[in-house]
Amino acid sequence: MPAGPLLPLPELEARIERWIALEAASEEAFGLPPEEFSDDREEKFARWVVMAASVHPRFRFVRNETVHWSPPEQPLAASRVALLSTGGIRLRSQAPYEVDCELADASWNAIPREAGPGDFAIDHEHYNHADADRDVNCMLPVERLRELAATGEVGGVAPRHVGLMGCISDPSELLHGTAPRLAEMLLADGVDLVLLTPG
Amino acid sequence: MGLIQNVIEGAGITTISATMKPEITHYVRAPRAARMRLPQGNPLGEAGRAEQQRVILGDLLRLPWVITEPESIVTLPHRWRREARPSVRLPGETGGEVTAAL
Numbered sequence: 001m002p003a004g005p006l007l008p009l010p011e012l013e014a015r016i017e018r019w020i021a022l023e024a025a026s027e028e029a030f031g032l033p034p035e036e037f038s039d040d041r042e043e044k045f046a047r048w049v050v051m052a053a054s055v056h057p058r059f060r061f062v063r064n065e066t067v068h069w070s071p072p073e074q075p076l077a078a079s080r081v082a083l084l085s086t087g088g089i090r091l092r093s094q095a096p097y098e099v100d101c102e103l104a105d106a107s108w109n110a111i112p113r114e115a116g117p118g119d120f121a122i123d124h125e126h127y128n129h130a131d132a133d134r135d136v137n138c139m140l141p142v143e144r145l146r147e148l149a150a151t152g153e154v155g156g157v158a159p160r161h162v163g164l165m166g167c168i169s170d171p172s173e174l175l176h177g178t179a180p181r182l183a184e185m186l187l188a189d190g191v192d193l194v195l196l197t198p199g
Numbered sequence: 200m201g202l203i204q205n206v207i208e209g210a211g212i213t214t215i216s217a218t219m220k221p222e223i224t225h226y227v228r229a230p231r232a233a234r235m236r237l238p239q240g241n242p243l244g245e246a247g248r249a250e251q252q253r254v255i256l257g258d259l260l261r262l263p264w265v266i267t268e269p270e271s272i273v274t275l276p277h278r279w280r281r282e283a284r285p286s287v288r289l290p291g292e293t294g295g296e297v298t299a300a301l
Contacts, residue, residue: 041222048223062202064228068209069269076260079213086200087240127239135246144249144256153257164203171202179206186212195259196204196216197242 056101058169072193074155079192081149082158083111084182085140086166087132087199088124091115094163097123101167106174108182111161115142126167127199139197158191166199201229213263217242221272231266233259234274244277251277 052059072079088097090109098105120136122129132139140161148154162182168174186194201224204214208230218224219242221234235242235255244251255277266273 041225044222045226048220061226063226064202064205066205067228067230067269068205069230070208070211070213071267072213072263076264081260084203084207086203129240131241131246137249137252138241138243138246141243141252141256144243144252147249147253148257148260154260166200175202175206179203180210182203183207183210183212186207187210191212193213193215193260193263194204194207195256196200196214198200198217198219199240 056169058102058104060170060172062171062175074192076154076193077152078155080156080158080190081145081154081193081195082161082186082189082191083140083142083145083195083197084162084164085197085199086164087122087127087129087139087197088165088167089120089122089132089136089140089163089199091119091163092121093119094121096121097165099123099125099165099167101126101169104168104170104173105165106168106171106178107165108178109163110185111140111142111163113142113146113157113159113161115161117143122199124166124199129199132199139199155192158186158189160185160189162186200224201227201232204229204231215259215262215266217259218272221274224272225270228270229272230269231263232272233262234272236274236278 049061088099090097091111094109097107117136122132129139137143140163142161145154145157149157164178200216204216208214214230216224216229216232217235218232219235219237219239221232224232237244244255255275258275262273
């Protein structure tokens, strides 16, 4: 189950450099079909870094230097659950997110647990959210979570869920400003478990 | 997303993230993640399919009781527009299947 050892950063950076050189040398850089490339995760990751850096001038890859670990202390049936999505989701009544990744919109919206399918809007231009526009539960399963709480599989639904923007070139404000404030809110709400979903 | 997740986990709250880009999740070093074999935009499945969404949500929420190693990424068995797959089982429950990491 462990994801395997991480490459030391200098080695990873060397591999990324190698891929940048290969991409630069290839006339079809990003036009090659996926089957031309291996399933190697280092390669996939390096290609993503190259792609992101080429599209987003302010792109900065940041990883967790220390990984925190808070295993559950009570059964799921006794746990209060909150949802968080970085798919650019908000209530229609809340201000739209900035969709330009360079502007690094680190704002967030608290979404009351009573919110229903017709209450949402999605601001994001990097993935197809047509399904989630029709049925928010494919991305932020607010109704499904209420149902699991009603049957007792889940202990309870937190009073507030969280919506954020996903495409952020420089995550500094997100990491050092937004995330700690979010965590404070979730703690104040007595949340035991958070499910995070992308767009 | 793994950055936010780690801050929340550091505050003492258990977290589980769904990812369609496990190679990024791996290098970000998310505390605990599930690789979804579903398209971007549909981490919980298809629109209008409440039972499918409920099963996927239930599986995701059970994973913190199954994953015991930090930085694990497990692959959930659900596939796009495919038949039902075995669900995640808690320790002590019979049946079920969780495939290996990344």
